[in-house]
Amino acid sequence: xxxxxxxxxxxxxxxxxxxxxxxxxxxxxxxxxxxxxxxxxxxxxxxxxxxxxxxxxxxxxxxxxxxxxxxxxxxxxxxxxxxxxxxxxxxxxxxxxxxxxxxxxxxxxxxxxxxxxxxxxxxxxxxxxxxxxxxxxxxxxxxxxxxxxxxxxxxxxxxxxxxxxxxxxxxxxxxxxxxxxxxxxxxxxxxxxxxxxxxxxxxxxxxxxxxxxxxxxxxxxxxxxxxxxxxxxxxxxxxxxxxxxxxxxxxxxxxxxxxxxxxxxxxxxxxxxxxxxxxxxxxxxxxxxxxxxxxxxxxxxxxxxxxxxxxxxxxxxxxxxxxxxxxxxxxxxxxxxxxxxxxxx
Amino acid sequence: xxxxxxxxxxxxxxxxxxxxxxxxxxxxxxxxxxxxxxxxxxxxxxxxxxxxxxxxxxxxxxxxxxxxxxxxxxxxxxxxxxxxxxxxxxxxxxxxxxxxxxxxxxxxxxxxxxxxxxxxxxxxxxxxxxxxxxxxxxxxxxxxxxxxxxxxxxxxxxxxxxxxxxxxxxxxxxxxxxxxxxxxxxxxxxxxxxxxxxxxxxxxxxxxxxxxxxxxxxxxxxxxxxxxxxxxxxxxxxxxxxxxxxxxxxxxxxxxxxxxxxxxxxxxxxxxxxxxxxxxxxxxxxxxxxxxxxxxxxxxxxxxxxxxxxxxxxxxxxxxxxxxxxxxxxxxxxxxxxxxxxxxx
DNA sequence: TTGAAAGCGCTAACAA
DNA sequence: TTGTTAGCGCTTTCAA
Numbered sequence: 001x002x003x004x005x006x007x008x009x010x011x012x013x014x015x016x017x018x019x020x021x022x023x024x025x026x027x028x029x030x031x032x033x034x035x036x037x038x039x040x041x042x043x044x045x046x047x048x049x050x051x052x053x054x055x056x057x058x059x060x061x062x063x064x065x066x067x068x069x070x071x072x073x074x075x076x077x078x079x080x081x082x083x084x085x086x087x088x089x090x091x092x093x094x095x096x097x098x099x100x101x102x103x104x105x106x107x108x109x110x111x112x113x114x115x116x117x118x119x120x121x122x123x124x125x126x127x128x129x130x131x132x133x134x135x136x137x138x139x140x141x142x143x144x145x146x147x148x149x150x151x152x153x154x155x156x157x158x159x160x161x162x163x164x165x166x167x168x169x170x171x172x173x174x175x176x177x178x179x180x181x182x183x184x185x186x187x188x189x190x191x192x193x194x195x196x197x198x199x200x201x202x203x204x205x206x207x208x209x210x211x212x213x214x215x216x217x218x219x220x221x222x223x224x225x226x227x228x229x230x231x232x233x234x235x236x237x238x239x240x241x242x243x244x245x246x247x248x249x250x251x252x253x254x255x256x257x258x259x260x261x262x263x264x265x266x267x268x269x270x271x272x273x274x275x276x277x278x279x280x281x282x283x284x285x286x287x288x289x290x291x292x293x294x295x296x297x298x299x300x301x302x303x304x305x306x307x308x309x310x311x312x313x314x315x316x317x318x319x320x321x322x323x324x325x326x327x328x329x330x331x332x333x334x335x336x337x338x339x340x341x342x343x344x345x
Numbered sequence: 346x347x348x349x350x351x352x353x354x355x356x357x358x359x360x361x362x363x364x365x366x367x368x369x370x371x372x373x374x375x376x377x378x379x380x381x382x383x384x385x386x387x388x389x390x391x392x393x394x395x396x397x398x399x400x401x402x403x404x405x406x407x408x409x410x411x412x413x414x415x416x417x418x419x420x421x422x423x424x425x426x427x428x429x430x431x432x433x434x435x436x437x438x439x440x441x442x443x444x445x446x447x448x449x450x451x452x453x454x455x456x457x458x459x460x461x462x463x464x465x466x467x468x469x470x471x472x473x474x475x476x477x478x479x480x481x482x483x484x485x486x487x488x489x490x491x492x493x494x495x496x497x498x499x500x501x502x503x504x505x506x507x508x509x510x511x512x513x514x515x516x517x518x519x520x521x522x523x524x525x526x527x528x529x530x531x532x533x534x535x536x537x538x539x540x541x542x543x544x545x546x547x548x549x550x551x552x553x554x555x556x557x558x559x560x561x562x563x564x565x566x567x568x569x570x571x572x573x574x575x576x577x578x579x580x581x582x583x584x585x586x587x588x589x590x591x592x593x594x595x596x597x598x599x600x601x602x603x604x605x606x607x608x609x610x611x612x613x614x615x616x617x618x619x620x621x622x623x624x625x626x627x628x629x630x631x632x633x634x635x636x637x638x639x640x641x642x643x644x645x646x647x648x649x650x651x652x653x654x655x656x657x658x659x660x661x662x663x664x665x666x667x668x669x670x671x672x673x674x675x676x677x678x679x680x681x682x683x684x685x686x687x688x689x690x
Numbered sequence: 691t692t693g694a695a696a697g698c699g700c701t702a703a704c705a706a
Numbered sequence: 707t708t709g710t711t712a713g714c715g716c717t718t719t720c721a722a
């Protein structure tokens with residue numbers, strides 16, 4: 001059995017409560033005693049048992065991380081390690097531990113969240129996704145459990161503290177850039193259509209088209225679900241249209257790389273024939289060929305801010321809900337350029 | 346305050362211990378009582394407090410995951426989400442929770458591990474890397490704390506349960522394939538040279554060269570550390586040699602993609618001028634251009650097996666150390682091919 | 691400034 | 707088959 005507070009107390013000839021106070025650096029303990037007790041703690045190799053502490057305290061110093069169910073293995077997306085880095089950095093600074101949800105299906109993740117909440121394993125949760133009619137979000141709201149969302153809530157945005165980019169404007173901007181470069185036929189290839197981020201990026205794209213007086217065409221929309229199985233097919237169709245797009249707005253860098261490959265198979269060149277802009281600025285977007293013009297959404301920062309908000313909230317239940325918007329930045333690389341035949345020639 | 350075991354006991358008119366036994370599905374409780382108590386638990390919305398349970402039990406039903414310090418942000422490697430999927434799957438099946446280490450530097454990760462161990466937060470740990478003279482490994486061994494390593498231990502391989510691929514042979518095989526295709530000048534580009542996996546892959550490569558009677562040249566070795574800053578430089582040098590390589594064995598797909606890009610900048614074509622083979626079979630290796638010939642090391646399976654071993658060990662301290670070798674498979678794609686001018690022409 | 695003691699919610703040995 | 711009770715290791719109120 002490990003060294004407990006009692007062992008230290010005995011050795012230091014003080015009461016257990018004194019040791020506890022020393023550990024917590026309680027002000028009412030004399031410098032003398034603190035020094036002496038600390039020395040003994042050190043010598044004996046004392047380390048507090050967090051379970052006991054959690055039990056007595058009703059607080060765990062741990063935060064839970066919920067990721068979208070990983071059932072769709074295709075999404076081996078480096079987004080996750082990167083947010084985690086941000087979260088982990090704050091957590092370490094503040095002596096918080098990190099839990100992650102388990103499970104592969106949506107139902108399993110839901111169970112896992114229930115266990116964290118009811119089991120009092122964590123003081124709060126960070127949700128790494130935001131989707132339409134999400135049961136996890138609903139559950140947390142019902143339980144009035146402390147959580148922060150990375151992304152924009154689908155509902156109750158004013159009750160939910162969230163950290164997000166302005167995806168609408170980012171998408172608007174980047175689409176506008178294509179338009180500005182003379183592209184009139186611009187298609188949108190989106191991620192999972194249940195994700196709010198996909199919707200916002202789609203809206204930004206549409207808004208830009210509308211502003212430019214360009215039509216919004218249904219046959220210019222493809223979604224990730226389509227991309228996987230019938231991906232080749234979908235892209236194929238897109239480029240068989242009477243007016244194939246000369247520009248693509250793609251919701252994720254990883255998808256862009258896949259699309260570039262498909263296009264190449266068909267003898268379509270990027271950026272000569274088609275310009276591509278996308279999102280996230282993953283490491284890969286730099287080493288892709290051509291390197292991608294993409295929106296850097298600062299994934300690390302999203303994680304960092306989310307963790308900070310959560311810890312603030314945990315420490316003070318009165319903390320109002322906030323929204324933190326992490327700025328984005330368009331990174332210009334070679335996947336996009338002027339349209340060959342300029343507009344209105 | 347949430348519903349406790351006492352509340353349920355009172356409502357069901359039984360002793361708290363009975364409720365506890367029902368929750369644990371203890372055999373000595375009559376079917377009748379179980380049924381009745383369960384119904385009440387349900388009605389009242391009872392959920393056990395895991396901290397209290399851990400404290401009473403001396404067991405947490407949680408496993409910790411230690412990743413290599415993420416300080417080198419460059420490595421936005423999808424390896425991590427993928428092993429995690431494997432681990433998470435087992436964890437969920439067996440009702441285990443998952444902790445992850447926090448911290449960015451090696452020292453911070455070490456602290457974080459200490460906290461998990463001393464604080465009794467977890468029953469066991471999975472180390473996701475194996476490196477030379479690793480202090481975490483040393484610490485765990487000293488503490489006699491239960492853990493499993495993904496990779497091959499640098500020392501004490503017989504005392505440490507580990508899950509690994511046969512990286513030596515894999516590397517040998519894949520190098521041999523290049524040789525078989527007529528390549529005589531084959532260079533090795535490795536990952537972090539403190540990682541055991543890098544060493545093993547290097548050894549396999551060298552062994553194949555030796556077997557073929559080809560010389561092992563120092564100027565044919567590049568390591569990841571070099572790749573980052575002076576990467577361009579290093580590759581540049583490699584291809585300025587009197588006898589530049591016509592084949593490359595690269596320790597990670599992500600690096601391969603970077604290398605291909607650098608080569609392209611220099612007007613060197615893959616696979617026409619240089620053949621590339623690498624490791625991991627990440628999603629990207631399929632959508633890269635050209636798609637990569639690579640060793641599929643079954644990352645998910647590595648995680649799955651590691652978690653299984655760990656839980657076995659946690660449940661039975663007597664469990665002997667084992668080694669699990671997850672089979673690999675070479676996936677042939679377009680990044681490697683016959684050398685243009687065949688050998689001994 | 692320090693100590694005594696109750697209690698956080700659960701488990702398990704022992705008793706009935 | 708079930709109940710009583712003594713902890714698990716820590717915090718915190720109250721008293722000294």
